[in-house]
Every structure is written in C-alpha cells, then in structure tokens.
Amino acid sequence: MSFITITNLRKSYQMGRETVHALAGVSLNIEANSFWAVMGPSGSGKSTLMYLLGGLDRPSSGQIQVGQQAIESLDENALAVYRRRTIGFIFQSFNLIASLSALDNVAFPLRFARVPRRQRHARAYELLVRVGLGDRIHHKPTELSGGQQQRVAVARALVNNPQLILADEPTGNLDTASGTAIMELLSDLHKSGRTVLVVTHDPRMTSYATHTVQLLDGRIVSETSRD
Amino acid sequence: MGILDLVTLIVENLARRKGRVALTAVGVIIGTAAVVLLVSLGVGLQQNAADQLGGIGDLTKIQVYPTYGEFDPNTGQPIGGTMLTDQTIADIGALPGVTAVIPQDYFQGYAQIKLDRLEGGSQMLGVGTNDLGQLGVKAQQGSLELKRGTAVVGAMVSQSFYDPRLRPGQDPPPPPDLYDKQLVLNLVKYTPDGQEVRKTVRLKVGGVLAEARDEPDWSIYIPLDELTGYNTWVTGQRIDRNKVGYNNMIVRVADLDQVLDVTEQITNLGYQAYTPQSFVQGINGFYLILQIIFGGVGAIALLVAAIGIANTMAMAILERTREIGLMKAVGATNQHVLGVFLGESAGIGFLGGLGGVALGWGLGQVANVFVLSYLAGQSAETGAPPPTVAVSTPLWLPIFALIFATIIGLISGLYPALSAATLSPIKALKYE
Ligand SMILES: Nc1ncnc2c1ncn2[C@@H]1O[C@H](COP(=O)(O)OP(=O)(O)O)[C@@H](O)[C@H]1O
Ligand SMILES: [Mg+2]
Numbered sequence: 001m002s003f004i005t006i007t008n009l010r011k012s013y014q015m016g017r018e019t020v021h022a023l024a025g026v027s028l029n030i031e032a033n034s035f036w037a038v039m040g041p042s043g044s045g046k047s048t049l050m051y052l053l054g055g056l057d058r059p060s061s062g063q064i065q066v067g068q069q070a071i072e073s074l075d076e077n078a079l080a081v082y083r084r085r086t087i088g089f090i091f092q093s094f095n096l097i098a099s100l101s102a103l104d105n106v107a108f109p110l111r112f113a114r115v116p117r118r119q120r121h122a123r124a125y126e127l128l129v130r131v132g133l134g135d136r137i138h139h140k141p142t143e144l145s146g147g148q149q150q151r152v153a154v155a156r157a158l159v160n161n162p163q164l165i166l167a168d169e170p171t172g173n174l175d176t177a178s179g180t181a182i183m184e185l186l187s188d189l190h191k192s193g194r195t196v197l198v199v200t201h202d203p204r205m206t207s208y209a210t211h212t213v214q215l216l217d218g219r220i221v222s223e224t225s226r227d
Numbered sequence: 228m229g230i231l232d233l234v235t236l237i238v239e240n241l242a243r244r245k246g247r248v249a250l251t252a253v254g255v256i257i258g259t260a261a262v263v264l265l266v267s268l269g270v271g272l273q274q275n276a277a278d279q280l281g282g283i284g285d286l287t288k289i290q291v292y293p294t295y296g297e298f299d300p301n302t303g304q305p306i307g308g309t310m311l312t313d314q315t316i317a318d319i320g321a322l323p324g325v326t327a328v329i330p331q332d333y334f335q336g337y338a339q340i341k342l343d344r345l346e347g348g349s350q351m352l353g354v355g356t357n358d359l360g361q362l363g364v365k366a367q368q369g370s371l372e373l374k375r376g377t378a379v380v381g382a383m384v385s386q387s388f389y390d391p392r393l394r395p396g397q398d399p400p401p402p403p404d405l406y407d408k409q410l411v412l413n414l415v416k417y418t419p420d421g422q423e424v425r426k427t428v429r430l431k432v433g434g435v436l437a438e439a440r441d442e443p444d445w446s447i448y449i450p451l452d453e454l455t456g457y458n459t460w461v462t463g464q465r466i467d468r469n470k471v472g473y474n475n476m477i478v479r480v481a482d483l484d485q486v487l488d489v490t491e492q493i494t495n496l497g498y499q500a501y502t503p504q505s506f507v508q509g510i511n512g513f514y515l516i517l518q519i520i521f522g523g524v525g526a527i528a529l530l531v532a533a534i535g536i537a538n539t540m541a542m543a544i545l546e547r548t549r550e551i552g553l554m555k556a557v558g559a560t561n562q563h564v565l566g567v568f569l570g571e572s573a574g575i576g577f578l579g580g581l582g583g584v585a586l587g588w589g590l591g592q593v594a595n596v597f598v599l600s601y602l603a604g605q606s607a608e609t610g611a612p613p614p615t616v617a618v619s620t621p622l623w624l625p626i627f628a629l630i631f632a633t634i635i636g637l638i639s640g641l642y643p644a645l646s647a648a649t650l651s652p653i654k655a656l657k658y659e
Binding site: 076084156 | 228229232235236243244549550552553554555556557558559560561562563651652653656
C-alpha cells in the first residue's frame with residue numbers, strides 16, 4: 001500500500017473561451033520514505049501537481065489519497081489542518097516574512113498549532129542549528145544570502161515535523177554551491193524517514209532521488225526509479 | 228491557536244509595523260479626542276449653568292401667588308381675583324403628591340435692627356411652619372427650627388449691618404456673626420397724622436441660612452403668627468386671612484416627576500404657580516442637544532478615521548498578500564487569518580482610542596486652566612460669580628470613547644479582513 005495514491009488527477013483553467021489543462025490525467029503511486037524528482041519544461045504542470053498534493057488548491061477531478069485521507073474531499077478547515085500537520089512546503093522564492101528574524105520565521109507555523117511560545121523558539125532554534133544557521137538566528141531575511149534564506153525556509157518546513165516535504169524549484173534562485181547544500185539537506189530529510197517531492201531542472205537532483213518523473217503538457221511522460 | 232496566541236500575534240504584527248500603525252491611529256486619535264473634548268465641553272457648560280443658577284437644588288418647590296383681578300373704578304375694590312386663603316391651603320394640600328403648603332407673608336412696616344453699636348435692615352417674613360427646611364433652604368449655623376421669640380436669618384443679612392457712628396476714612400467693621408445673638412428690632416409705623424410710633428422687639432437668632440442666591444439670603448424669618456401680630460400693630464386692624472389672604476405660598480411635592488403636573492393643577496385652580504423645574508428642564512434639554520451635536524461632530528471625525536483604517540487595512544492586505552498565502556500554506560485556517568486582521572484593525576482603533584482619550588482629556592485640562600483664568604478676570608470686572616469649570620469629563624466618557632474607537636476599528640477592518648481570509652492561497656503566494 002502506497003503512502004500517496006494519485007488517481008487520474010486533472011486540473012483545468014478557463015482562459016476566456018479556451019480551457020487550459022494544467023494537469024490532464026495524472027496517476028502516481030508514491031511510497032512512504034521515497035524521494036521524487038519532478039521534472040519537465042516550464043508550463044508542464046509541475047507546480048500545479050505540488051499545490052494539489054499540498055492541499056493549497058483543489059483538483060478539477062481525480063483523487064489524491066494521502067495516508068488515510070482523501071484530500072480532494074476535505075473541507076477548508078480540515079485542509080488547513082492537513083497542510084499544518086502533514087505538509088512542509090518549500091518555495092522557489094523562499095516566502096520568508098521580511099520583518100521577522102530567522103528564528104521567528106521558522107517558528108511562525110507553530111503559532112497556528114497551539115504550541116507554547118517557549119517550545120516554539122526551542123524547536124525553531126534546534127532546526128536552524130540543523131540547517132547550519134545556529135549563528136544567524138536573529139538575522140532578518142535581508143541580512144542573509146539566498147542560500148541561507150532557503151535554509152531558513154527548509155527549517156520552517158520542518159517545524160511541524162511533517163511526513164511529506166514538497167519543494168517547488170527550491171534551488172531555482174540559488175547559485176550552484178548553495179543549490180547543492182539544499183539538495184543535501186533534502187536528501188538528509190529523506191534519509192531521516194520523510195517522503196520528499198522536489199520540482200527541479202537540475203539533473204544532479206536525480207542522483208539523490210529514488211524516483212524521477214517527467215511531465216509534459218500535464219501528463220506523465222516517463223517515470224523511473226533507481227532501485 | 229489559542230486566544231492568547233492570537234493576541235500576541237496581533238500585538239507583534241502591530242509592533243513590527245509601528246510607523247504605519249501610528250499613521251493610521253492618528254486619525255482615530257483626533258476623532259476620539261474630538262469626541263472626548265467636545266462632549267466634556269458640553270458637560271462642563273451644563274454644570275456651569277447649574278452652578279450659576281444657584282445650584283437649583285430644590286426643584287420640588289412650587290411658588291404660588293394670588294391672581295389680581297381688575298379694580299372696579301367705582302368701589303376701588305378688586306374684582307375677579309383669587310386670594311390665598313386657608314381654604315386654598317386645604318385645596319392645594321388635597322392635590323395628589325403635595326406634601327406641604329406653607330403660607331408666607333411680609334412685614335408691612337419698617338424694621339430697624341440693632342446689634343450692639345451696629346445697625347441693619349432686612350425684610351422680615353413670616354412663614355406658616357416651624358421647620359424652615361420645608362422651604363428647601365439649608366442652615367450653615369444653628370437650626371432651621373422656628374420658635375416663638377427666635378428668628379432664622381439669611382446668609383447676607385449680616386452684610387446689611389453698618390456702624391452709624393463711623394467717621395469718614397475709618398474702615399467699616401466686618402459683618403457681624405449673627406448666630407445665637409440677641410437682635411433688637413425697632414418696628415416703626417406712622418399714625419395718619421404723621422406721628423412716628425415705635426415698638427421694640429427682641430429676637431434670638433436660632434440659625435443662619437446657607438447662601439441660596441435667592442430671596443432667602445436677604446430675609447429674616449419668624450413664625451407667621453408673630454408676624455401677623457406685628458402687621459396687626461402696623462395696620463391697626465385685625466387680619467382676617469379669609470378677607471385679605473396670604474401674600475404667597477410655598478408648595479412642596481414629594482416626587483420630582485409630579486412637580487410640573489401639580490403646578491398645572493394649581494394654575495387650574497386659578498392661582499399663579501411657578502416652578503424652576505420647567506426652566507431647568509429647558510436648560511437641560513438645551514445642553515443635551517449641545518452634547519449630541521458636539522458628540523456628533525466628534526463621531527464624524529471618527530468615521531473619517533474609520534475610512535482611514537479601512538484603507539490602511541486594505542493596503543496592508545495588498546502588501547501582505549504573500550504573507551497571507553504563507554499563513555495558509557503553513558496551516559492557518561480562514562478563521563485564523565480573519566482573527567489576525569480583525570484584531571489588528573481593532574487594535575489600531577484601541578490604540579488610537581487610548582491616545583485620543585489621553586489627548587482629549589489633556590486638552591480639556593489645559594482649556595480649563597486658560598478659560599477659567601480668563602473668565603475669572605472677566606467676572607471680576609462684571610461682578611458676576613466666576614465659573615467653576617469649563618470642561619468636565621465624566622468617567623463614562625473615556626470608557627465609552629475607547630470602546631467606540633475599538634468598535635470603529637473592528638468594523639473598518641471587517642471587509643479587508645474578510646477578503647484576506649477568503650483569499651486563495653496560491654493566488655496569494657504568486658502575488659507580486
Ligand atoms: N491560475 C491559472 N490560471 C490559468 N492558467 C494557469 C493558472 N495556473 C497555471 N496555469 C497554467 O497551467 C499550466 C501549468 O502551470 P504550472 O503548473 O505552473 O507549470 P510549471 O510549474 O510546470 O511551470 C501552464 O500552462 C499555466 O499557464
Ligand atoms: Mg512552476
């Protein structure tokens with residue numbers, strides 16, 4: 001039994017008289033503790049897949065089963081709880097809050113999770129140490145390099161200890177060295193037992209991944225696994 | 228997310244956008260200050276008016292006079308008037324709500340008063356009760372009880388005393404303390420052939436009235452039957468109250484609500500009846516309208532501030548679109564987002580309200596100092612009593628203003644917060 005089962009997933013947008021099929025029938029089985037590299041040209045539907053999987057958007061049709069939950073049928077509040085408990089999102093553009101320190105950015109999701117303040121900071125600090133930023137906890141995002149900012153974002157994605165990490169082009173805005181560091185970090189997360197999906201254009205990522213999937217025009221054109 | 232977590236997040240969000248919050252709050256500060264200051268001014272003016280009217284403490288008092296008919300040119304007798312007789316006392320006393328009917332009369336001769344070497348003169352009133360308290364006056368010394376051979380004197384009576392042997396250039400003596408003194412009254416009348424006749428009466432002062440800024444201040448009160456005796460001596464005729472009537476009557480009513488009603492009924496009986504209450508009601512109505520107008524001006528200022536808050540919150544939501552997207556991506560529910568943004572705008576309203584209450588109150592105090600010293604100078608020139616207060620802030624006003632400002636903040640944040648809460652997370656995250 002897979003951790004995630006995606007069945008005939010579709011997402012369409014109405015653009016005037018034209019219908020854009022961002023995802024045109026995607027089916028995928030993702031086992032627990034696997035590491036997927038999602039590849040494909042721009043506009044092929046990679047981000048759409050991540051958003052649907054992460055409960056940030058709803059499919060036009062099809063099913064997404066994560067663990068015991070049918071994501072497509074959750075109501076708004078249940079979806080919020082799903083995002084909070086199960087998902088850690090990492091974005092290409094970091095999405096850090098500019099006026100908050102690294103520590104407060106990492107601790108931010110815990111505010112909605114009934115975690116006491118003291119524990120929030122302790123946990124955020126621990127994660128910042130883990131991504132190698134133990135000496136930067138009071139820095140604001142603008143006082144950090146792109147690579148450092150993305151490491152703060154990785155720490156934030158981990159703060160609720162989610163099972164599923166979704167990273168949409170996490171290295172897209174980074175130089176090669178910083179990108180490599182993030183890839184290693186994601187690989188560590190996989191090794192520590194999590195399921196990781198990474199959208200990337202960087203072929204090096206495939207050497208960390210257990211599976212690689214290629215999208216084109218909203219369809220899977222190839223699916224390979226390393227074992 | 229507990230309520231405490233929500234409040235901390237709101238406070239921290241406001242704290243990290245201090246400049247923007249302060250700028251928005253300025254509008255609320257001005258509006259709230261205007262409400263507090265203007266309503267305080269209205270309240271102050273009203274208090275002042277009440278003070279100036281001599282603290283019309285006693286509104287349950289009705290003054291009743293006879294009506295005077297026309298004189299018949301043939302007989303020289305009045306026709307068609309009404310007299311205040313003993314029957315009148317019974318009639319008015321029977322009206323519901325009336326607790327006392329007290330006839331009054333004036334001494335019809337001249338009374339010269341002596342106290343040691345000082346001389347004075349005041350009108351002398353006889354009252355048909357042995358408790359002056361029923362007239363609504365208060366004692367500053369002694370008691371209000373009228374006994375045979377005693378008198379109760381008004382607060383200003385002592386001012387009428389002077390030293391007849393004072394030589395030019397000498398300082399006049401201070402007004403004597405009349406309480407518990409023996410006054411010697413020389414009652415004076417003239418016979419038809421112009422002869423002056425005197426009669427000496429001794430009265431012990433049993434009480435001195437507190438200042439009332441009214442007729443009692445200049446009056447000497449004695450029991451009515453004694454006064455009737457002196458008037459009999461002056462006129463040389465027995466006084467039959469059923470033929471000549473009383474000069475006037477004071478009617479007391481149990482309940483403030485009944486005063487106007489009883490006044491009307493007495494008028495219907497054919498007498499003239501006056502109560503300060505109708506006047507005071509008019510004054511109160513005027514100041515209530517003034518306060519409403521002033522409060523309205525302030526409220527309009529607050530509404531303008533509300534548009535400012537709504538605008539700032541809408542701007543904040545645009546600026547923080549990605550933050551909202553992120554909140555949702557990391558697990559905030561729509562209610563969380565709504566709570567945060569509503570809380571922030573209520574917070575701006577509350578902070579502005581705090582500032583406005585402080586500013587309005589402070590300005591009121593400053594105004595008090597300046598206006599009062601100016602008016603004190605003015606009244607020194609005119610001789611009118613100086614006002615005691617210009618701006619007065621009742622306790623309920625700042626509390627009300629603070630709550631009002633917070634609610635204004637909350638309401639102005641309603642639409643922006645709702646649109647933030649219902650924002651689609653991916654649209655918000657993709658927002659540039
Ligand atoms: N909100 C939207 N409205 C209309 N079309 C959209 C919207 N979001 C995505 N699309 C379209 O869906 C397709 C897939 O987009 P996306 O998943 O972002 O691709 P990728 O991440 O692979 O570049 C694209 O053609 C894109 O233009
Ligand atoms: Mg994309």
